[in-house]
Amino acid sequence: MTSDEIIINGGRPLKGRIEVRGAKNLAPKAMVAALLGQTPSILRNVPNVSDIRVVAGLLALHGVLITKGDDPGEWRLDPSNVEQAHHADIDAHAGSSRIPILFCGPLLHRLGEAFIPDLGGCRIGDRPIDFHLDALRKFGAVVEKLPSGISLTAPNGLKGANIELPYPSVGATEQVLLTSVLAEGQTELRNAAIEPEIIDLICILQKMGAIITVEPNRVIFIEGVKELRGYDHRAIFDRNEAASWASAALATGGDVFVGGAKQEEMMTFLNVFRKVGGDFDVHDDGIRFWHPGGPLKPVTIETDVHPGFMTDWQQPLVVALTQAEGVSTIHETVYENRFGFTDALNKMGADIRVYKDGLHDETRRVLRREFEQAAVITGPTPLSGAEIEVPDLRGGFSYLIAGLTAEGQTKVTNLGIISRGYENFIEKLRQLGADFIFES
The missing domain is CATH 3.65.10.10 (Enolpyruvate transferase domain)
Structure with missing residues (x-):
């Protein structure tokens, strides 16, 4: 506009x-999940909202080829040539979106490093990212805070972990899911968010080859696999x-x-x-x-x-x-x-x-x-x-x-x-x- x-x-x-159309709280995360696949993904029912455009720009910076399908809201995401983007470009494209933090796990798996700028979003309360960073550290990530943002590396790869969230945060649950599916070994997540958009993301990851079990009382088990493929999914x-x-x-x-x-x-x-x-x-x-x-x-x-x-x-x-x-x-x-x-x-x-x-x-x-x-x-x-x-x-x-x-x-x-x-x-x-x- x-x-x-x-x-x-x-x-x-x-x-x-x-x-x-598709949920603003699912579609951008599904696009990030495409980074985990070895083959292209197709996401349907994608809404035309600015958060989608922010994520599309960030994916393109990292080498993901994005094309629109014949049907309205159909996107094809090809991660074959993923590469590290320049920090300044990431910062410029992220704007006020908080989505960049969810790139961490997938990029650590693909490239061994990731960078996220200072995060924005709606002024409705504190948006601490400590839940995300604490979880990533438990997987084996090394977190370094820089004046321009946060740099992450995984010198020894990422390994499964036992994680209990202080609060059933949607974002932190998404972070654990996107990180654990390719981590070595098993991850147990307690006090997880179980919103319908979380379950839809789990469905996407299962289509890609992940092994995820949702237990009672907000417990999710993830068995890491060595490789994931692309998905074909219609967003909730x-x-x-x-x-x-x-x-x-x-x-x-x-x-x-x-x-x-x-x-x-x-x-x-x-x-x-x-x-x-x-x-x-x-x-x-x-x-x-x-x-x-x-x-x-x-x-x-x-x-x-x-x-x-x-x-x-x-x-x-x-x-x-x-x-x-x-x-x-x-x-x-x-x-x-x-x-x-x-x-x-x-x-x-x-x-x-x-x-x-x-x-x-x-x-x-x-x-x-x-x-x-x-x-x-x-x-x-x-x-x-x-x-x-x-x-x-x-x-x-x-x-x-x-x-x-x-x-x-x-x-x-x-x-x-x-x-x-x-x-x-x-x-x-x-x-x-x-x-x-x-x-x-």
Whole structure:
């Protein structure tokens, strides 16, 4: 996109059908996995989001040949000529993406060395990479911190390890999977993340020849193999995008069919959506979400790792909760700064109070964490148009929903962040009948 702002005329329900493609939280990692194969890989259902372009650029820097297939979203990745890239080029292409750290294991296997620049990403809380580096050290990697980033070598190769994560981090689990499959011996990973995107990555690695066993209680065993081949895989749908459009339908009093969405991966969200007062129908080719009329109801939500309520789901849903009759409470246990976006919603007329040390609640089911926060939303409160700037990916989409819900005109700037995880969202707004001005 060449423009960085949108002017929304609110008060019009979203109605119609849009399609979601592969998950932003899977497709870039699947592309990195192609580095591990001795033959080309084919990834289907790839979304057109900026994180994909960042990873494609980094792969190209390392000699991976990328070609587009005849079908939309089909990519062929040939790692036959992988080579080390210049540090400055890696830094320039990585931008604000955190994906480069997942290159470490595959590049250590292929080249014996790897480099990652300083990592960016959304400003929603600390993104420590210690989990990643500690795991890589246990595999035998030597880590050296440089002014420009982090250099890694594996003078004696990588060997299987016993690893227990302090927290079921998605990124750290992906790091262990991508590193262990070619490491010598067996790896045991405890307290692993088990999100659907993790399972889809495991499916990809198994197609490549890996031996991975998922045990109960967040335990994963990986038996290292000497060689992997390429894969042919269709990426799982983006459940975060699907939930965002569902929340937009609810907040605006609309009716949106999200093509490509599946029930199984969204069961926790669907339960909360129904409790708030929304309705949905599950079809073979997607899920229809709509506001059936009548008042919305307040809820209490505790975010958590899968199979809990995802932190990425709460921000878009908050806008709908400003229209619920009563007091809703969200306990955010994953990221410590995820409620920063609510300041702009209060500016638009919402009544949201953030408790930076969290709130005590004897009915809690999710274990309290030191850095958690809570937000109390009192509604219903009419929203009015305002000028607001996108702070992060999910918060940014929440601002779009707020603008669509509000009376009057809302100007949203810094839209580039939203394109990191939402494919063609401007065109999808048009398809759903939104009233806005956007100059490209």
